[in-house]
Amino acid sequence: MKHLAAIQQKSITSTNEHLPTPGHTHTHKEAERPPIEPIRLPTIEEIRGQDIWNNCAVRSVVSGVMGGGLGLFMGMFLGALDNPLMQEEMNAKQQFIYTAKQMGRRSWSSAKTFAVMGLIFSAAECVFEKVRAKHDMKNTVVAGCATGGVLSAKEDENETKHLQAMEGAEARLRLYQIDLLDYGSIVPAVHGCAGVFHLASPCIVDEVQDPEKQLLDPAIKGTINVLTAAKEAGVSRVVVTSSISAITRSPNWPADEVKAEDCWTDIEYCKQKGLWYPLSKTLAEKAAWDFAKEKGLDVVVVNPGTVMGPVIPPRLNASMLMLVRLLQGCTDTYENFFMGSVHFKDVALAHLLVYENKAATGRHLCVEAISHYGDFAAKVAELYPEFKVPRLPKDTQPGLLRTKNGSKKLMDLGLQFIPMEQIIKEAVESLKSNGFIS
Secondary structure (H helix, E strand, O other): OOOOEEOOOOOOOOOOOOOOOOOOOOOOHHHHHOOOOOOOOHHHHHHHHHHHHHHHHHHHHHHHHHHHHHHHHHHHHHHHHHOOOHHHOOHHHHHHHHHHHHHHHHHHHHHHHHHHHHHHHHHHHHHHHHHHHOOOOOHHHHOOOOOEEEEEEEOOHOOHHHHOOOHHHHHOOOOOOOOOOOHHHHHHHHHOOOOOEOOOOOOOOOOOOOOHHEEEEEEEEHHHHHHHHHHHOOOEEEEEEOOHHHHHOEEEEOOOOOOOOOOOOOOOHHHOOOOOOHHHHHHHHHHHHHHHHOOOEEEEEEEEEEEEEOOOOOOOOOHHHHHHHHHOOOOOOOOOOOOOEEEEHHHHHHHHHHHHHHOOOOOEEEOEEOOOEEEEEEEHHHOOOOOOOOOOOOOOOOOOOOOOOOOOOHOOOOOOOOHHHHHHHHHHHHHHHHHOOO
16 A cells, blocks of 8 residues: 555634534644654655555465465375375386376475465455455555554644544554644655645635634645645646535536536635635645646645544544534525535545546545435434424525536546435434534
């Protein structure tokens, strides 16, 4: 598996919409970094060698050849022990010829048997590992998919201890305390990485006092700083986490056309309406594409929707807060902020897929279906009638055409999205068990 890095931006008054974890505050002081023992990072050559071995076909063939070799020697050994009944009547030459034939016959038979066994066992094991990794995102650390992961760490260790507690994290997860507006703090975090995942952006969907300081600068300048550090470090590919907020709102988009990767949020509309978060995500993604074109950096983008699922970190992200408010009776329709829901596991898997598949290019909408917030609220009310979920209009997102195949690019890469009903059930039950709702 490849060496990955994920970098998050601070967020004191808000949470990150696109991750199962909230944003983190940060101060670039060496003394405040988490006390984690340094580990040796793999070289690019080592990573490429591991990539070859992780190919199921290569691993199966090698195992088959090794099994055949073992069978060959086993057959020779058994053939040499074969004792013919008429041995006493054979002369030395006849005994030699007989033994040689037996060794050859036994060797060929054993070689075929052991080769087939080795090939089948290795192929089955490899396929099982990949399926397990696909459906268990904890496995991205256990299997080495997230070696050397990077997060901006907060002074409060409670913000990161859930990450350090994950299986395999002690050996493979390395935390850095960084400031995305401080290029110098990013360089050591990116150094030695074969790939970088830039997931961070402050998320404030309520009233913003200082848009430039709170949203625009961290999103745009932070993205350029990460891409610059990645380019200087010789990173092979950068995956940038954008948002559906860079796709909608787009009021001039034809009502009979699906909003997908070729649709962009209307910048002037956002400025007029004070939609600073969509504006920050749109400008940051455009800046990433301009940088990639100018500097020749391999960049690919994931545009997640409203990210929900079981609660892992100590605080809720903006998307989960949206669900909590709905369960509490909030009638907001999130007209400018909703395009569909997605399970956080699918968001994580989408990032891995577009990173590892070199055929993946451009933007990738990441929602289980393009839907309205009214659809989501109705499903929550149906599943949890004990809560006072308000009845909202069916069409809460003007000009948004519904479709189950909005994320076709990711589906073509093999991603099978968890349906809305399961997303809601896992999210609500987790909110209950963690005491966020009762």
